Amino acid sequence: EPEDEIVQRIFVSDVSDVLDLFTQHWQPRWNLLNSIPEETWLRVVQFTQAYMPKVPFLLPELTVGDWRKTVTKFKNKAARGPDGWAKEDLLYMPQQFVEPLLQLLTNIEQGGAKWPQQLLYGAVIGTPKCKQPHEEAHFRPITLFSMLFRSWSKLRTKQMLQQIAMYM
Numbered sequence: 413e414p415e416d417e418i419v420q421r422i423f424v425s426d427v428s429d430v431l432d433l434f435t436q437h438w439q440p441r442w443n444l445l446n447s448i449p450e451e452t453w454l455r456v457v458q459f460t461q462a463y464m465p466k467v468p469f470l471l472p473e474l475t476v477g478d479w480r481k482t483v484t485k486f487k488n489k490a491a492r493g494p495d496g497w498a499k500e501d502l503l504y505m506p507q508q509f510v511e512p513l514l515q516l517l518t519n520i521e522q523g524g525a526k527w528p529q530q531l532l533y534g535a536v537i538g539t540p541k542c543k544q545p546h547e548e549a550h551f552r553p554i555t556l557f558s559m560l561f562r563s564w565s566k567l568r569t570k571q572m573l574q575q576i577a578m579y580m
Contacts, residue, residue: 421546434538437548465579469572471521474514474564476507482567486559493558494535502559517564531561 424430472478483502492498505513519525538551545551 433548434551434553438553467576467579469575471568472571474518474567476510476514478567479510479514479563482570483563485566486563490559491556493556493560493562494533495530495558495560497559499559502563513560521568531558533558 424433480503483499486499488499490499516525520527534555534557536553536555538553540550541552542550
């Protein structure tokens with residue numbers, strides 16, 4: 413009948429085809445800021461350098477107490493990262509292992525060590541946005557990092573936001 417709608421679904425199962433469809437769908441959003449001319453970015457940077465206050469970040473020492481408090485705030489079912497560490501693993505790790513871990517993170521912050529490759533790896537996962545997803549638009553890509561990295565970044569972000577709050 414006129415004005416009826418016909419839907420044809422094409423099922424894709426080859427991994428490279430699935431990835432291509434996700435890329436075609438999400439790339440315009442991911443690259444949205446690429447369309448802003450370089451001169452505009454330069455103006456923003458120059459304005460920031462000229463008028464924004466210089467804020468020194470004084471990172472407090474990483475302590476076992478702060479670390480455990482941060483880890484506790486993750487949901488009980490928080491996803492394990494690609495390295496397999498879970499919230500419970502970090503929460504119940506004996507103090508004699510937490511202290512060297514925090515020392516490693518401090519060394520990384522101070523430039524005395526590099527991030528281990530395992531902690532820099534993020535797995536991109538498509539999480540469904542609806543009950544029966546069957547199109548690329550029905551998924552939201554998220555990047556899942558190690559629970560170790562997420563805990564460190566959550567702790568340091570909170571500390572930095574507290575410091576910058578005085579100026580905002």
